[in-house]
Amino acid sequence: MNIITAKNLTKxxxxxxxxxxxLNDASFVIKKGEILSITGxxxxxxxxxxxxxxxxxxxxSGVLTVAEQQVFGEQKELSEAALTLIRRQYFGYVFxxxxxxxxxxxxxxxxxxxxxxxxxxxxLQNLQPTLEILGLTQRARHLPAExxxxxxxxxxxxxxxxxxxxxxLADEPTGNLDSKRSDEIKNLLVTLNREQxxxxxxxxxxPDLAKIGSSAIELLDGKILKKSC
Amino acid sequence: xxxxxxxxxxxxxxxLRRKLRTTFTILGITLSAWVLITLxxxxxxxxxxxxxDIEGMGFQIVLTAKGCPYExxxxxxxxxxxLRYMPEEIVQGVAxxxxxxxxxxxxxxxxxxxxxxxxxxxxxYLGIDIPSYPELKPYLTFKQGAWFQNAAERKVVLGxxxxxxxxxxxxxxxLLPGSAEEYQVVGILKRTGTQDDGMIFLPLKTxxxxxxxxxxxxxxxIRLKQTADANAFEEKLYSLPDVQVVSMAQVKNTILGxxxxxxxxxxxxxxxxFVIAMFGVLNTVLxxxxxxxxxxxxxxxxxxxxxxxxxxxxxxxxxxxxLGGILGISLAFVFxxxxxxxxxxxxxxxxxxxLILITTPTVVWSFLTIALIxxxxxxxxxxxxxxxxxLDAIRSE
Ligand SMILES: Nc1ncnc2c1ncn2[C@@H]1O[C@H](COP(=O)(O)OP(=O)(O)OP(=O)(O)O)[C@@H](O)[C@H]1O
Ligand SMILES: [Mg+2]
Numbered sequence: 001m002n003i004i005t006a007k008n009l010t011k012x013x014x015x016x017x018x019x020x021x022x023l024n025d026a027s028f029v030i031k032k033g034e035i036l037s038i039t040g041x042x043x044x045x046x047x048x049x050x051x052x053x054x055x056x057x058x059x060x061s062g063v064l065t066v067a068e069q070q071v072f073g074e075q076k077e078l079s080e081a082a083l084t085l086i087r088r089q090y091f092g093y094v095f096x097x098x099x100x101x102x103x104x105x106x107x108x109x110x111x112x113x114x115x116x117x118x119x120x121x122x123x124l125q126n127l128q129p130t131l132e133i134l135g136l137t138q139r140a141r142h143l144p145a146e147x148x149x150x151x152x153x154x155x156x157x158x159x160x161x162x163x164x165x166x167x168x169l170a171d172e173p174t175g176n177l178d179s180k181r182s183d184e185i186k187n188l189l190v191t192l193n194r195e196q197x198x199x200x201x202x203x204x205x206x207p208d209l210a211k212i213g214s215s216a217i218e219l220l221d222g223k224i225l226k227k228s229c
Numbered sequence: 230x231x232x233x234x235x236x237x238x239x240x241x242x243x244x245l246r247r248k249l250r251t252t253f254t255i256l257g258i259t260l261s262a263w264v265l266i267t268l269x270x271x272x273x274x275x276x277x278x279x280x281x282d283i284e285g286m287g288f289q290i291v292l293t294a295k296g297c298p299y300e301x302x303x304x305x306x307x308x309x310x311x312l313r314y315m316p317e318e319i320v321q322g323v324a325x326x327x328x329x330x331x332x333x334x335x336x337x338x339x340x341x342x343x344x345x346x347x348x349x350x351x352x353x354y355l356g357i358d359i360p361s362y363p364e365l366k367p368y369l370t371f372k373q374g375a376w377f378q379n380a381a382e383r384k385v386v387l388g389x390x391x392x393x394x395x396x397x398x399x400x401x402x403x404l405l406p407g408s409a410e411e412y413q414v415v416g417i418l419k420r421t422g423t424q425d426d427g428m429i430f431l432p433l434k435t436x437x438x439x440x441x442x443x444x445x446x447x448x449x450x451i452r453l454k455q456t457a458d459a460n461a462f463e464e465k466l467y468s469l470p471d472v473q474v475v476s477m478a479q480v481k482n483t484i485l486g487x488x489x490x491x492x493x494x495x496x497x498x499x500x501x502x503f504v505i506a507m508f509g510v511l512n513t514v515l516x517x518x519x520x521x522x523x524x525x526x527x528x529x530x531x532x533x534x535x536x537x538x539x540x541x542x543x544x545x546x547x548x549x550x551x552l553g554g555i556l557g558i559s560l561a562f563v564f565x566x567x568x569x570x571x572x573x574x575x576x577x578x579x580x581x582x583x584l585i586l587i588t589t590p591t592v593v594w595s596f597l598t599i600a601l602i603x604x605x606x607x608x609x610x611x612x613x614x615x616x617x618x619x620l621d622a623i624r625s626e
Pocket of ligand 2: 046047048
């Protein structure tokens with residue numbers, strides 16, 4: 001079953017009079033439960049693509065369907081609130097930067113999405129298991145400033161997972177980490193995918209990390225250079 | 230506590246992030262709240278104590294010899310100088326008027342005493358009629374002794390402060406200026422908080438004789454019957470030659486007119502203080518929104534709706550204003566004594582009693598105004614924050 005369908009996705013930025021095709025006519029499907037790795041040189045459009053897939057950015061043209069629902073396409077643009085509701089329902093995000101709230105403890109950072117989605121009580125039941133899976137049980141009451149980079153990224157992943165999203169989007173999740181920490185994150189992603197069936201869309205420069213993908217897309221200047229399963 | 234997390238917590242933790250900035254913003258609101266409450270308290274208190282002073286006179290209308298009306302007004306309330314006199318015969322006609330309940334004739338004499346206070350001061354002698362004067366002022370009660378019994382005795386009643394100043398007790402004797410005869414103190418009044426505290430009361434005839442003003446009066450106090458029409462009665466009195474009619478309502482308006490200009494100035498200051506405080510709030514909150522651009526974007530990627538962010542920022546401003554408001558109101562209460570002293574120093578005429586009267590409605594209204602100002606100051610930053618896109622945060626490096 002396809003969770004995401006991309007058809008002729010194109011993103012054009014105007015740089016002065018010049019047009020930049022950050023994404024050029026990309027079409028593919030993402031199956032439920034797979035790990036899709038997206039690779040390519042710097043500036044090839046990876047971030048642009050993953051932001052559109054995650055409904056954080058809109059394409060200039062093309063159609064994006066998430067779980068049978070057209071998000072971007074011919075119809076009228078969705079409102080900010082409607083997009084938020086789709087994001088809440090399907091996606092968790094992890095970025096190269098961790099974006100933790102410095103005044104909140106680890107467990108508070110992890111629970112943060114729940115206060116907006118009004119499911120704090122339900123999600124509190126997920127808190128302990130999530131902390132355990134990510135090896136953060138001992139760190140629950142620490143502030144972000146007291147953590148290592150790898151731990152911070154694990155907190156960010158835990159925060160992305162607390163709502164049990166169907167799809168985890170990770171844009172260079174190991175970009176700020178050394179190789180040992182990167183390996184930890186890699187293993188974690190594999191475990192999450194295997195044990196919980198989470199679909200993962202993974203952008204990375206790191207060939208070793210890209211290997212965990214059950215399918216792969218390589219971009220070059222906004223175009224899909226190679227697609228493999 | 231993670232079990233009770235909510236948007237409110239996010240807001241208040243954010244204020245704690247920049248303690249100094251938060252403190253200064255709250256201080257700004259505190260100051261303007263303080264000014265506002267004090268001003269409104271003054272508005273209440275001044276009029277209130279003026280009313281009390283005027284009611285304390287026991288009569289609604291006073292006849293004096295022709296002169297400047299403002300002088301007449303202060304003369305009545307403070308016992309001023311520049312006294313003018315009118316003939317005693319006037320009393321009969323007025324007293325027989327069917328509208329009049331009671332009259333009391335007075336002769337005031339003011340004497341400069343170089344020994345009084347640091348730079349000398351004026352001692353006011355008031356010749357009064359027995360028994361009409363005590364009847365019109367039943368609230369004058371005695372610490373010691375009682376009123377003298379007839380209109381020509383050589384006896385004295387001292388106001389509370391006058392007794393302290395002269396250091397006299399009942400039974401002591403004292404001298405009057407320009408007279409070699411001794412006068413016996415027969416009574417000392419309790420403190421009233423009015424102009425009466427500083428006076429030396431003597432029988433009317435005695436004052437007329439001692440100060441060579443036989444057959445003359447400075448004032449005639451008139452109390453009307455309950456059924457009488459004060460305006461119509463005043464009209465009647467205008468036909469009398471060489472006297473002027475001062476009604477207490479008039480006195481009050483004259484004095485309120487004098488202080489109204491001072492009020493306008495203070496009101497403008499309060500207004501300016503408020504505008505400044507509002508921009509302070511706006512500036513603080515806007516800055517903290519800009520600083521948290523990324524953070525707010527991330528909150529939105531985590532499912533925060535624009536209205537969630539709007540509420541979060543508005544809670545921050547409301548917290549600032551509420552705290553500042555409470556502090557300002559407390560300061561107004563704590564320092565009302567000091568503010569009162571300052572006002573007494575700057576205003577030409579101030580009645581006795583509490584000049585600053587802070588009532589519950591004043592507090593409630595001021596608090597609501599402050600909260601409103603804060604919310605208005607917070608709307609723009611909250612609006613800005615609500616429309617930050619997740620993408621702006623992720624892309625901003
Ligand atoms: N807001 C923007 N305005 C103009 N051009 C942009 C904007 N965002 C991205 N681009 C351009 O679009 C192209 C693709 O950018 P993108 O960030 O998707 O690349 P990337 O593959 O993620 O690169 P990296 O590996 O460095 O993160 C680049 O040429 C970039 O300069
Ligand atoms: Mg990128």
